[in-house]
Amino acid sequence: MARRYDDYGYSVDQLSPDLAAEAAGVRRRRRLAEALLEQSSAPIRGRMIGRVYVPASPLEGLANIGQAFAATKLSERADEQMAGIGRKSREEVVKEMARVRGIGEGMPGQVPEPASGPQDDTVPSVGGVKGDPRRAIEEAIMSQSPMVRDYGKLLEQRAAQKEMLAEQRLGRLQDRTMTLEAQAEQKGLDRESRERTEKRLDETRKEIAVIMADSRRDAASIAAGRANSKQQEIADLMASGMSREDAQGIAYGTRRVVTDPVTGAPRMVDIRTGQE
Known part of the structure; x- marks a missing residue:
């Protein structure tokens, strides 16, 4: 579905929730300025009072001039505020993109500059952070920024x-392995x-081993990401006042909140038994 843009060139789904709410207020003020x-x-027209025609007062013209001036200022202020929202949005996207890419690419280790002193002083290195592309994807998808x-x-x-290409390549390599094994066994x-x-068989087996190692590493990364996500969900639920047992049950899908049919109060039950 095509995006609909406002007078400022923004679409609602381009802004984070906070900026979208701020932009909605600016749009309302802009519409008010246009109406004024x-x-x-x-x-300005005169009006009839009974059977007497009363011409328009010059003061009404002055009032309209004042209203037009106020409306223009209100419109200009709305334009300035929307420009500020645009800058905030760009800065927000740049910062969030840098964070996500940092997770995916990691950070190399660094050796700090040695302090002034003897040259034989040992300077400890600062360990790097290994990149996690799978977690970077998860963080990006859960970001507040639509972009x-x-x-x-x-x-x-x-x-x-x-992953699909790797599976296809693995299939071709396995077929090649079978063919080479059959050739090697020929009398x-x-x-x-x-x-x-x-030699070709050995090279093919090494390629298969590399693909399988990558697959295991990706699977381990996904499992670790899911575990971290569950732990964060449990921590958030406990922070809201829920017990650890109930929080774990909600996170792992073994417990749920239902409404008591008699009292109307919420209560926690086991999904398998329906009991508290």
Whole structure:
């Protein structure tokens, strides 16, 4: 579905919730300014009081001029505020993108500059942080910034494509392994051909081992990410006043909150038994 843009060139789904709420207030003030400006530009007419025609007062014209001036200032202020929201949005996206990319790419270790003194002083190195592409995708998808969420979905699609290509390559390598094993077992194969076949077979097995190692590493990363997500959910529930047992039950799907049919009060029950 195509995005709808306002007079400022922004779409609601481009801004984070806080900035979207702020932008909604600016738009309301802008519409008020437009209504006041339109009202102030209406021609001034006299009116009938009973059977007597009373011409328009010059003061009404002055009032309209004042209203037009106030409306113009209100509109200019709204434009300035919206420009500020645009800057905040760009800064927010840049900061969030840098955070997500930092998670995915990690941080290399650094050796700090030695302090002044003897040159043989040992300067300890600062350990780096290993990148976690899977966690970077999860963080991006859960971001408050819609644009960063879109970036996370794109990364997720690319990761899925990469996984699919790896599976296809693994299948081809396994087929090649079977073919080479059959060739190596052939009787009457000369020594040179056998050595060449065994060398190709060894190289193919190494490629398979690399792909399998990558797959195990990705699976471990996904499992660790899910575990961290569950622990964070449990911590958030406990912070709201829930017991650890109930928080763990909610996080792992073994307990749920239901409404008591008699009292109408919420209560926690076990999903399997329906009992508290």
